[in-house]
Amino acid sequence: MTLASREISRLVAIFSTVLLIQIAVVPHFRIAGYIIDLPLIVVVLVSLHLNPPNGALVGFVVGFAVDLVLHTPFGMTALTFAIAGYGTGSVAAQLTERNILTRSLAVALLAASATSLFACIGALIGLEYVMRRELGAIALVTAGSAVPLTVLVAPLVRWVFPPETIQINE
Amino acid sequence: MRRTRSSRFRLALLVLTSLILITIDLRSEGGAIDTARGVVLDALGPLRSTSTRIFEPIGGAWEAVSNYDDLEARNALLRAKIAELQNSVLEVGEIERERKALLSLLGARDRVAQVGRRTARVIDAPISNYQRTLELDKGSRDGLVVGMPVETGAGVIGRVSAVSVTRSQVELLTDPNFDVGIRMVRSGDDGIASGQGQNRELEVSFIELDTVVIPGETVVTSGFQGSTFPEGLLIGTVVDVVPNAVQGTQRITVHPAADLDRLRWVQVLLFYPEAPEPVIVDRVPTDEVPDLLTEEPAP
Numbered sequence: 001m002t003l004a005s006r007e008i009s010r011l012v013a014i015f016s017t018v019l020l021i022q023i024a025v026v027p028h029f030r031i032a033g034y035i036i037d038l039p040l041i042v043v044v045l046v047s048l049h050l051n052p053p054n055g056a057l058v059g060f061v062v063g064f065a066v067d068l069v070l071h072t073p074f075g076m077t078a079l080t081f082a083i084a085g086y087g088t089g090s091v092a093a094q095l096t097e098r099n100i101l102t103r104s105l106a107v108a109l110l111a112a113s114a115t116s117l118f119a120c121i122g123a124l125i126g127l128e129y130v131m132r133r134e135l136g137a138i139a140l141v142t143a144g145s146a147v148p149l150t151v152l153v154a155p156l157v158r159w160v161f162p163p164e165t166i167q168i169n170e
Numbered sequence: 171m172r173r174t175r176s177s178r179f180r181l182a183l184l185v186l187t188s189l190i191l192i193t194i195d196l197r198s199e200g201g202a203i204d205t206a207r208g209v210v211l212d213a214l215g216p217l218r219s220t221s222t223r224i225f226e227p228i229g230g231a232w233e234a235v236s237n238y239d240d241l242e243a244r245n246a247l248l249r250a251k252i253a254e255l256q257n258s259v260l261e262v263g264e265i266e267r268e269r270k271a272l273l274s275l276l277g278a279r280d281r282v283a284q285v286g287r288r289t290a291r292v293i294d295a296p297i298s299n300y301q302r303t304l305e306l307d308k309g310s311r312d313g314l315v316v317g318m319p320v321e322t323g324a325g326v327i328g329r330v331s332a333v334s335v336t337r338s339q340v341e342l343l344t345d346p347n348f349d350v351g352i353r354m355v356r357s358g359d360d361g362i363a364s365g366q367g368q369n370r371e372l373e374v375s376f377i378e379l380d381t382v383v384i385p386g387e388t389v390v391t392s393g394f395q396g397s398t399f400p401e402g403l404l405i406g407t408v409v410d411v412v413p414n415a416v417q418g419t420q421r422i423t424v425h426p427a428a429d430l431d432r433l434r435w436v437q438v439l440l441f442y443p444e445a446p447e448p449v450i451v452d453r454v455p456t457d458e459v460p461d462l463l464t465e466e467p468a469p
Binding site: 022025032033034057060063066074075134141 | 188194214225226233303
């Protein structure tokens with residue numbers, strides 16, 4: 001199934017806002033010296049309402065946009081977000097009926113895994129972007145920030161995907 | 171079954187596209203990707219400058235609240251450092267006079283002093299945990315090129331890693347990909363200092379076992395021919411030395427002299443690696459130095 005044009009335009013609006021917030025605001029409010037990865041968390045949240053290929057596509061497009069402003073190798077974020085979107089879409093069916101706390105914890109776990117995946121991809125292509133100690137702290141901060149963000153962003157995700165349009169129920 | 175296969179195929183396609191992009195980016199310098207990034211950097215520049223002005227004070231307050239203990243400890247450390255520095259100011263002045271006398275006697279130019287500088291404002295912090303770069307409000311129209319050293323009054327903080335028309339990115343000294351040729355001031359031995367990650371000390375390699383290195387020793391850039399750094403820029407001080415008998419070298423840990431956490435203004439050294447012939451200062455045996463100093467320079 002393809003995304004409806006209304007869903008696409010709303011996703012574009014949400015992710016444009018998220019990217020601007022990530023660029024302009026988030027770096028000034030760090031947790032224990034680490035930056036919250038808002039686009040990644042929102043990709044995971046959105047992918048919970050999509051089937052795996054659409055989750056991967058949304059992740060890829062958002063990652064591509066992030067790659068334009070990051071100075072890590074171009075395509076690394078797109079690759080990470082695409083895999084994160086696909087993985088989230090694959091487990092979404094088991095999570096949509098659960099309560100908000102369970103979903104928050106799932107998003108935290110998936111986002112932490114995705115941020116670790118980014119570091120692993122970096123190591124695989126010969127770029128040691130993070131040392132082991134940092135990776136643990138970054139994953140922890142990502143997971144910790146994902147829980148409240150899931151609750152805060154949930155109404156926006158419902159705005160994009162009203163309950164009757166959720167793809168994974170097809 | 172068919173749907174699963176199709177969805178995996180789409181994922182594989184996206185993964186392949188990403189891998190191609192990564193390969194192109196890693197293998198090309200200054201290509202279409204760098205141009206696109208430069209355009210985005212320039213376009214977002216005003217937004218980032220404005221947001222920094224608005225959110226920096228609020229972010230500072232947030233940091234003061236969330237890291238109060240850390241700030242208190244840092245404050246105490248800085249007070250101790252001021253006292254220590256006050257004691258060493260006179261000593262440094264004397265050493266500087268001796269250094270200048272030596273350089274003049276040897277007919278060498280003081281390269282660091284002669285290199286032009288461009289003062290730049292740090293307009294934003296990195297936007298990702300995996301990016302160890304800072305953004306500056308100066309770009310190619312101000313004469314900046316990739317590779318130029320960046321420092322504060324306290325010491326080197328990194329090098330320019332990307333340049334657009336109005337902005338540039340600085341790769342920090344602590345980046346795991348950062349390497350620079352260094353010289354141990356006391357012994358004069360050369361090595362390579364490498365970044366080990368955010369909030370971590372630098373590690374110096376290739377210093378032989380028989381070289382005497384003591385904690386507190388100053389480390390400066392060596393400025394080998396072709397290096398992107400001129401000779402004599404302050405990197406930091408030695409904090410730990412661990413001999414490695416197997417490799418026949420020492421693992422030396424160096425604390426960066428510059429505070430990389432709170433950078434507002436920095437100086438970019440307009441030093442071009444391709445510049446003609448760096449001046450090589452011949453090493454003078456230490457036992458000859460006093461004679462040189464006491465002799466009158468030739469007219």
